[in-house]
Amino acid sequence: MARLRGFRIGRKKLARFFKWIARPRRKPARLCSMDHPGKSFNSISRILDMARCLQRGAKALCFPNSDPGYIRLGHAKPMEVPKGHMAVYVGQPDGDTRRELVPVIYFNHPLFGELLKGSERVYGYNHPGGITIPCGYSEFEKIFIRFQWF
Numbered sequence: 001m002a003r004l005r006g007f008r009i010g011r012k013k014l015a016r017f018f019k020w021i022a023r024p025r026r027k028p029a030r031l032c033s034m035d036h037p038g039k040s041f042n043s044i045s046r047i048l049d050m051a052r053c054l055q056r057g058a059k060a061l062c063f064p065n066s067d068p069g070y071i072r073l074g075h076a077k078p079m080e081v082p083k084g085h086m087a088v089y090v091g092q093p094d095g096d097t098r099r100e101l102v103p104v105i106y107f108n109h110p111l112f113g114e115l116l117k118g119s120e121r122v123y124g125y126n127h128p129g130g131i132t133i134p135c136g137y138s139e140f141e142k143i144f145i146r147f148q149w150f
Helices: 010-020 043-062 104-108 108-123 137-149
Strands: 085-091 096-101 131-133
Touching: 085 104, 096 104, 096 137, 104 108, 108 131, 108 137
Parallel strands: 085 131
Antiparallel strands: 085 096
16 A cells, blocks of 8 residues: 555545635725726635645745744843943842843932942842842832932
């Protein structure tokens, strides 16, 4: 017995496919000249359109885009810090931390000085990594909003 090549299509799927080909199509709403009739929508042209569609899909599967639109875990480029800002990590020591960009001007503010003193108490001066502020993110947001009022 000869080997079958390709893939099997069930009767229901095959019937649905042929119904899709044979169904009447609506013409797009556009201005048509009476001298030049529009594209005919017979079954053969629908089969050819379907073949072109399958061909485009096969090309997309075999030759994917060079930029797939997603970033793999661990391969994300670190966000560059703009001039006049510093990256600060905000969060509890045992919990989740978030990276925030803070303008350098705010480091002289007394409220931010209190946050830095709290960081010194928890981590000390020899803390590896960036500046980490041990407070909840909501507290940091409240203080950051106060900075913007001044």
